[in-house]
Amino acid sequence: MPDAVAVVVGYLRDALAAAGEPVPVVSRVPSPRPPRFVRVERVGGTRQTVVSDRPRLDVHAWAETEAAAADLAELVRALVHAVPGVRSGIPVYTVREVGGPMWLPDDQTSTPRYVFAVEIHMRGRVIAMN
Numbered sequence: 001m002p003d004a005v006a007v008v009v010g011y012l013r014d015a016l017a018a019a020g021e022p023v024p025v026v027s028r029v030p031s032p033r034p035p036r037f038v039r040v041e042r043v044g045g046t047r048q049t050v051v052s053d054r055p056r057l058d059v060h061a062w063a064e065t066e067a068a069a070a071d072l073a074e075l076v077r078a079l080v081h082a083v084p085g086v087r088s089g090i091p092v093y094t095v096r097e098v099g100g101p102m103w104l105p106d107d108q109t110s111t112p113r114y115v116f117a118v119e120i121h122m123r124g125r126v127i128a129m130n
Helices: 004-018 066-081
Strands: 037-049 052-062 085-087 090-103 113-123
Touching (some): 052 066, 066 090
Antiparallel strands (some): 052 113
16 A cells, blocks of 8 residues: 555645645654644554555644644645545545544643644555565
């Protein structure tokens, strides 16, 4: 199955830049931390069919203030719901929200952060077997 995090991270980087918000989008918290950034992590999910996956992704939005983190999370949320299509060569069929935005300040730094969760149904890749 494709790396769902890599697909969504690449899509969000481009989509945020196109929206005039060139925010770093990562799979791990960077060091040093920028004041604003988005993290996408896979926290589970299931194989949907023999040829498709339904990963569950948590999406975190950090910013300087609670209001800025909420605004960034809402923008990213809208962009994630627009992901269906072919992304990085991978067909993405649907997005289903499984947890709306939640205030969750960073437990290590108290930096403002909002988090939401989605399941994304995407097609797998052909694996050559010898």
